[in-house]
Amino acid sequence: xxxxxxxxxxxxxxxxxxxxxxxxxxxxxxxxxxxxxxxxxxxxxxxxxxxxxxxxxxxxxxxxxxxxxxxxxxxxxxxxxxxxxxxxxxxxxxxxxxxxxxxxxxxxxxxxxxxxxxxxxxxxx
Amino acid sequence: xxxxxxxxxxxxxxxxxxxxxxxxxxxxxxxxxxxxxxxxxxxxxxxxxxxxxxxxxxxxxxxxxxxxxxxxxxxxxxxxxxxxxxxxxxxxxxxxxxxxxxxxxxxxxxxxxxxxxxxxxxxxx
DNA sequence: AATCAATCTTACGTTAACGTAAAGGTTTGA
DNA sequence: TCAAACCTTTACGTTAACGTAAGATTGATT
Numbered sequence: 001x002x003x004x005x006x007x008x009x010x011x012x013x014x015x016x017x018x019x020x021x022x023x024x025x026x027x028x029x030x031x032x033x034x035x036x037x038x039x040x041x042x043x044x045x046x047x048x049x050x051x052x053x054x055x056x057x058x059x060x061x062x063x064x065x066x067x068x069x070x071x072x073x074x075x076x077x078x079x080x081x082x083x084x085x086x087x088x089x090x091x092x093x094x095x096x097x098x099x100x101x102x103x104x105x106x107x108x109x110x111x112x113x114x115x116x117x118x119x120x121x122x123x124x125x
Numbered sequence: 126x127x128x129x130x131x132x133x134x135x136x137x138x139x140x141x142x143x144x145x146x147x148x149x150x151x152x153x154x155x156x157x158x159x160x161x162x163x164x165x166x167x168x169x170x171x172x173x174x175x176x177x178x179x180x181x182x183x184x185x186x187x188x189x190x191x192x193x194x195x196x197x198x199x200x201x202x203x204x205x206x207x208x209x210x211x212x213x214x215x216x217x218x219x220x221x222x223x224x225x226x227x228x229x230x231x232x233x234x235x236x237x238x239x240x241x242x243x244x245x246x247x248x249x250x
Numbered sequence: 251a252a253t254c255a256a257t258c259t260t261a262c263g264t265t266a267a268c269g270t271a272a273a274g275g276t277t278t279g280a
Numbered sequence: 281t282c283a284a285a286c287c288t289t290t291a292c293g294t295t296a297a298c299g300t301a302a303g304a305t306t307g308a309t310t
Contacts, residue, residue, distance in 0.1 A: 013268085013269080015268065015269065015270085016267085016268065016269095019267070019268060023267095033276095034275085034276055034277080035275080035276080036276075036277090054267095059266075059267095060266075060267070061266090
């Protein structure tokens with residue numbers, strides 16, 4: 001399929017796809033005479049994975065450093081170990097983010113409770 | 126205290142403080158003849174709250190819409206009800222963020238497991 | 251009085267992640 | 281064959297959240 005089709009399926013613009021290509025996140029499977037970019041289903045999967053990671057506040061740069069982990073079929077022993085390392089680092093980051101968000105959540109609930117009590121007290125005045 | 130002192134205490138630059146002021150997030154308690162900005166302890170608390178919210182991926186714009194809730198001492202009955210509304214909306218946002226992060230966390234763990242198994246299998250070849 | 255550090259405003263620069271317009275090539279269907 | 285629809289590259293524009301430099305004031309110290 002061409003770039004427009006892929007863009008539609010992935011809910012992004014062609015510009016975005018070309019931009020990702022410039023960052024080495026994604027490449028067309030074929031590109032001959034005409035200069036048109038042609039993609040397969042794998043490209044769609046990659047694009048979706050990218051958007052998914054973006055949604056989790058990963059920068060395109062960070063995504064670039066891990067996207068291969070999800071799609072490279074094989075690598076050597078040491079490569080795999082390194083991938084595990086990176087993934088564990090990411091796990092730690094995510095855990096910390098979850099923690100602080102949960103703490104923030106408690107704060108919000110506390111604030112709401114305070115406000116509600118205040119409203120109760122004020123109600124009859 | 127002056128802007129430099131406040132900046133040091135809050136671990137930001139004076140430029141950042143002035144920028145926040147331009148966004149109405151924070152104002153000096155005093156500012157007469159000289160043109161110098163003078164702040165009290167409340168400013169430090171506000172700044173820290175701002176940095177805290179930033180850490181949770183809130184934009185300065187979003188922060189502007191909630192910061193008052195934490196520092197405005199009183200308001201009328203309807204005002205309080207509105208504040209509660211806003212806080213509940215925020216709670217929802219935060220909950221959703223936590224959810225997606227937890228989902229992502231599971232995926233990472235899954236990936237790590239996959240990789241480790243792969244390593245196991247490859248180890249003796 | 252002189253000097254030096256801190257502050258002031260103004261304004262251009264920077265990074266990320268694209269948007270958008272211009273000017274032109276390609277493919278496809280009538 | 282020729283026009284519509286899609287594609288190409290090039291390049292300037294945009295938002296957020298400041299950084300940074302310039303030139304002028306102000307406050308504090310000697």
